[in-house]
Amino acid sequence: MLLAPVEYARPSSLAEAVRLLGAYDGARPLAGGQTLTNVMKARAAAPDVLVDLNGLAELRAVSRTDDGALELGAMATLTELTRSNEVAEVRPIVAQVASQIADVQVRNRGTIGGNICSNDPTNHFPPLMAALGATMTVRGADGERTVGADDFFLGVYMTAVGPGELLTKISIPAAGGARDGFASVTIGSDGTCIVNAAATVQEGQARVALGCVAAVPQVLTSAADEAAVRQSVQAANIDPPSDVHASAEYRGHLAELVAARAVAEASA
Ligand SMILES: Cc1cc2nc3c(=O)[nH]c(=O)nc-3n(C[C@H](O)[C@H](O)[C@H](O)COP(=O)(O)OP(=O)(O)OC[C@H]3O[C@@H](n4cnc5c(N)ncnc54)[C@H](O)[C@@H]3O)c2cc1C
Numbered sequence: 001m002l003l004a005p006v007e008y009a010r011p012s013s014l015a016e017a018v019r020l021l022g023a024y025d026g027a028r029p030l031a032g033g034q035t036l037t038n039v040m041k042a043r044a045a046a047p048d049v050l051v052d053l054n055g056l057a058e059l060r061a062v063s064r065t066d067d068g069a070l071e072l073g074a075m076a077t078l079t080e081l082t083r084s085n086e087v088a089e090v091r092p093i094v095a096q097v098a099s100q101i102a103d104v105q106v107r108n109r110g111t112i113g114g115n116i117c118s119n120d121p122t123n124h125f126p127p128l129m130a131a132l133g134a135t136m137t138v139r140g141a142d143g144e145r146t147v148g149a150d151d152f153f154l155g156v157y158m159t160a161v162g163p164g165e166l167l168t169k170i171s172i173p174a175a176g177g178a179r180d181g182f183a184s185v186t187i188g189s190d191g192t193c194i195v196n197a198a199a200t201v202q203e204g205q206a207r208v209a210l211g212c213v214a215a216v217p218q219v220l221t222s223a224a225d226e227a228a229v230r231q232s233v234q235a236a237n238i239d240p241p242s243d244v245h246a247s248a249e250y251r252g253h254l255a256e257l258v259a260a261r262a263v264a265e266a267s268a
Contacts, residue, residue: 031114068174074113093180130209131198140165181265199262
């Protein structure tokens, strides 16, 4: 289906992008377009103005801060994450997860910012950001603010990025002895996740974020052994959705399984 008519702007600075987003009620940032253009074609979204972020080199940078944290520009593509030395040195799980998403075309265009801003509950990155304790930097007309992952994901397709605002970067703390894991059950090879889990383990303690079982990642903590992780998932009383791919009960069973696998990978 063809796109409905839409205005298009390609700002050359971050300040101009923020000004444009604030100037039009129906303005929406355009990143890789892998989600947005599809929902526009399906008439599930109808922005009046697309503010294309692809000319903003400063949103693409991937770097390591003096304290060893990882800073990912919102416009870094999934492919760029898989090839980044900084990612490989600080939190290689980010590259590992990026490499599992969809296909080469989607990874070449799709960005980490677009992935977490769309907050599709089946996406790979929201639970990973929640498990790693990432912090998002959001910029609007009134300046910058930072939002922790626990407060960033608000609901299906909803985040703390408000109208007129932009996600500019994602900060992920240095591992500091922690190790990370990710596990999923997907629809076919490299397909959409039915359930996924990201885990970080340090000194025998695991922080696990479950995806696909609720509108936002479900975070739980436990000792890093399989029985404790499974018990912790059971105690969380998750109420997963039921669909053509898995009943709620089966998704609950898979949630235990992928949580245990993610923790085992992080502990190996
Ligand atoms: C066939 C296919 C299969 C896929 N499978 C998976 C999968 O299995 N797992 C997975 O995780 N993802 C999957 N995706 C989604 C993919 O990862 C997308 O690239 C991603 O979700 C959106 O990134 P984007 O850069 O294309 O964003 P866009 O589509 O451009 O934008 C998505 C949304 O985020 C907003 N946005 C984008 N950037 C910003 C920003 N910096 N600040 C504020 N708002 C912003 C946009 O306005 C829009 O609402 C799939 C996509 C396709 C087409």
